[in-house]
Amino acid sequence: MTNGADAVLRSLEAEGVDVVFGIPGGAILPIYDALARGTSIHHVLARHEQGAGHMAEGYARASGRIGVAFATSGPGATNLVTPIADAWMDSTPLVCITGQVRSHLIGTDAFQECDITGITIPIVKHSWLVQDVAEIPAIIKAAFHVAGTGRCGPVLVDIPRDIQEALLEFTYPDVVDLPGWRPPKRVHARQVREAARQLAEAERPVLYVGGGVLNAHATDELLELAQAARLPVVTTLMAKSAFPETHELHFGWPGMHGPKWSNWAMNKCDVLVAVGSRFDDRVTGKLSAFAPGATVIHLDVDSAEIDKLRYADVPVVGPLKPVLAELTRELREVAVPGSTEPWLAQLREWREQFPLRYGNEGEMLKPQPVLEALQELTVGSDVVFTTGVGQHQMWAMQYLLCDRPRTFITSGGLGTMGYGIPAAIGAKAARPEATVVCVDGDGCFQMTCQELATSVLEDLPIVVVLVNNGSLGMVRQWQDMFFGERFSQIELTHHLPDYAALAEAYGARGFTVESDDELRPALEEALACGRTAVVDCRVDAREHCFPMIPAGASALQLVEYPDGQAVPA
Amino acid sequence: MKHTLSILVENRPGALARVVSMFRRRSFNIDSLAVGPTERRDVSRITLRVDCADHALSQIEKQIHKLVDVLRVNELPPGESVERELALINVAAPPSRRAELLALAEAFRARVADLGPDAIVFEIVGAPGEVDAFEELVRPHGVKELVRTGRIGLARAAAPVPDGRPQYVLR
Ligand SMILES: Cc1ncc(C[n+]2csc(CCOP(=O)(O)OP(=O)(O)O)c2C)c(N)n1
Ligand SMILES: [Mg+2]
Numbered sequence: 001m002t003n004g005a006d007a008v009l010r011s012l013e014a015e016g017v018d019v020v021f022g023i024p025g026g027a028i029l030p031i032y033d034a035l036a037r038g039t040s041i042h043h044v045l046a047r048h049e050q051g052a053g054h055m056a057e058g059y060a061r062a063s064g065r066i067g068v069a070f071a072t073s074g075p076g077a078t079n080l081v082t083p084i085a086d087a088w089m090d091s092t093p094l095v096c097i098t099g100q101v102r103s104h105l106i107g108t109d110a111f112q113e114c115d116i117t118g119i120t121i122p123i124v125k126h127s128w129l130v131q132d133v134a135e136i137p138a139i140i141k142a143a144f145h146v147a148g149t150g151r152c153g154p155v156l157v158d159i160p161r162d163i164q165e166a167l168l169e170f171t172y173p174d175v176v177d178l179p180g181w182r183p184p185k186r187v188h189a190r191q192v193r194e195a196a197r198q199l200a201e202a203e204r205p206v207l208y209v210g211g212g213v214l215n216a217h218a219t220d221e222l223l224e225l226a227q228a229a230r231l232p233v234v235t236t237l238m239a240k241s242a243f244p245e246t247h248e249l250h251f252g253w254p255g256m257h258g259p260k261w262s263n264w265a266m267n268k269c270d271v272l273v274a275v276g277s278r279f280d281d282r283v284t285g286k287l288s289a290f291a292p293g294a295t296v297i298h299l300d301v302d303s304a305e306i307d308k309l310r311y312a313d314v315p316v317v318g319p320l321k322p323v324l325a326e327l328t329r330e331l332r333e334v335a336v337p338g339s340t341e342p343w344l345a346q347l348r349e350w351r352e353q354f355p356l357r358y359g360n361e362g363e364m365l366k367p368q369p370v371l372e373a374l375q376e377l378t379v380g381s382d383v384v385f386t387t388g389v390g391q392h393q394m395w396a397m398q399y400l401l402c403d404r405p406r407t408f409i410t411s412g413g414l415g416t417m418g419y420g421i422p423a424a425i426g427a428k429a430a431r432p433e434a435t436v437v438c439v440d441g442d443g444c445f446q447m448t449c450q451e452l453a454t455s456v457l458e459d460l461p462i463v464v465v466l467v468n469n470g471s472l473g474m475v476r477q478w479q480d481m482f483f484g485e486r487f488s489q490i491e492l493t494h495h496l497p498d499y500a501a502l503a504e505a506y507g508a509r510g511f512t513v514e515s516d517d518e519l520r521p522a523l524e525e526a527l528a529c530g531r532t533a534v535v536d537c538r539v540d541a542r543e544h545c546f547p548m549i550p551a552g553a554s555a556l557q558l559v560e561y562p563d564g565q566a567v568p569a
Numbered sequence: 570m571k572h573t574l575s576i577l578v579e580n581r582p583g584a585l586a587r588v589v590s591m592f593r594r595r596s597f598n599i600d601s602l603a604v605g606p607t608e609r610r611d612v613s614r615i616t617l618r619v620d621c622a623d624h625a626l627s628q629i630e631k632q633i634h635k636l637v638d639v640l641r642v643n644e645l646p647p648g649e650s651v652e653r654e655l656a657l658i659n660v661a662a663p664p665s666r667r668a669e670l671l672a673l674a675e676a677f678r679a680r681v682a683d684l685g686p687d688a689i690v691f692e693i694v695g696a697p698g699e700v701d702a703f704e705e706l707v708r709p710h711g712v713k714e715l716v717r718t719g720r721i722g723l724a725r726a727a728a729p730v731p732d733g734r735p736q737y738v739l740r
Contacts, residue, residue, distance in 0.1 A: 122590055126636075129582065129583075131582075178637060180639050
């Protein structure tokens, strides 16, 4: 006989879990005791459950496996809500295991009782409140199965303390028993043939690639498809790194801060192939004006995405890996060689005509050169980037070129400030051989910088490149552009805290960069030192992120860097 | 347009909450809802009335289908299904009005569920339109209290199983 807590660990071991992220507490003590009694699983002690959750997400995104987070009941569980919501929006496979008060206390407002299965209903694929210790193996098996099949996402298993202590005869099931969970497995040959036919006739096709391609482990198939028919590829923020960004067929990133050429490609195409992407408003802007003339082919494993926002002329519901492979095969038979060359030439011309630009006025270091330098210093090396949310995130999207899958990890759908540092630690746990760099904002940094302690003490070194504009820059930009320059509550200051000193206080290396000259040496040293490091790059707060398509506008209303003008504001 | 959805769910804690939460979270409005057992103890049926455009209906069906507890979801198309509703209506009925009310009930095949000195509780079962009509006709007499179950429905006896799929996967 084993107890429920041991059964949890044996189940995780059976699922091949090598690392979990969490923080203990009363209601999950038996599971932590089981950890202490022996397991092959390494536990990373976070400093905040939000950090643990984002670490599990970063681990999942960097590895293509399922991330696991532990938390206690009540506040431990509610601290996981943000990462769960984040994983839900970005379809990150996550298994969260929370302790719950003893069964007989449920419903009595007991100490640290919280209805976490209730709270998370709208943001999980499924959840379980374990009622019988004998169910633990089957539930954990089911939890991993649901998190990682179909469209990926978070699940939650809430285990009352008495059930962790109760005894069972442990056997791990071979199969899951979930009659209601039947994600599509087959490829619709007829739909794929129709998609190939439409694509073969296209003069101006575009592959509009979303994060689904990464979740489906279908990046090789995507590359094959694009190359076979010479199709231009535009990757969303979530799909960044799903297609080699230095490849001649890659044409940037669509949406609010995407370059003009990328947005024009989408706007002027005649056949738009959405591949695991979901027509998010940050991508489409005004929906009715998005790719107005295009026939839409929509490939997705989640049938609910078809026609949700944009009507699909040719829907193909199925797992992307075989769907893309099959589409390539069909397309090879019908495609007309060379038919996309004029369109590719047009796209190249736009790319040359409308390069990304930024100002060079004033004394202060600009933010964009920080990203440019980082790109240059890491080109060709095994590096994984994570980001916070804000202007720095958009500059990271624009300036960092990622050639290998799963090397750009960011909070896209929820836009969770504070994601970057813990996600980087999780990515480092998944990819210890890689250099992991978090491009962070000063606002974001202050939301989760306590995890620097985790990074240092767990020997999961990361390099934080802080784009410190002394403000909540993205909010500042909106107030400047859309609220008559009335700045409201966006001032953080460049100097408080002293980020380098704070890093040192955490046992990390700290660097302060205030000029162009200091930038490269500091970055080089931080990247080479093999320790956790924070490079505080103090940059001009007035620099805005361009181009920008204002919310609800069309791609043609894209606002470019204001030419010949002083830096705005 | 109003639609009736029939949803088979595993009889587990929280299954109903998950279905209802999906409607709230995606701002679809539930008109009426009835839940109860089916021929199988481990399966419940939710019959749900929703007012939405056809496009929204297919989105609702697909979102519900993704819920792990849901075994099957399908629309009960008008004309191809049998739909019923039960209402209990407590109507003011002084002796002078009784005969008239009882005649009305007779015409609608409503039953007298309870009789008081100055009120009658009628029980009517019928297609939702009939229940509406009866309610309208007794209303002028003074309705003291009223409760309706919300409609329940099944595909017609002769109808094929939706999409040719089995009712649900048997374990
Ligand atoms: C948790 C959270 N709170 C608030 C916001 C709204 N928000 C979006 S960007 C931003 C500013 C981010 O500031 P910083 O990290 O300094 O990045 P910058 O835009 O300056 O590069 C804010 C407050 C958010 N996305 N997430
Ligand atoms: Mg900032």
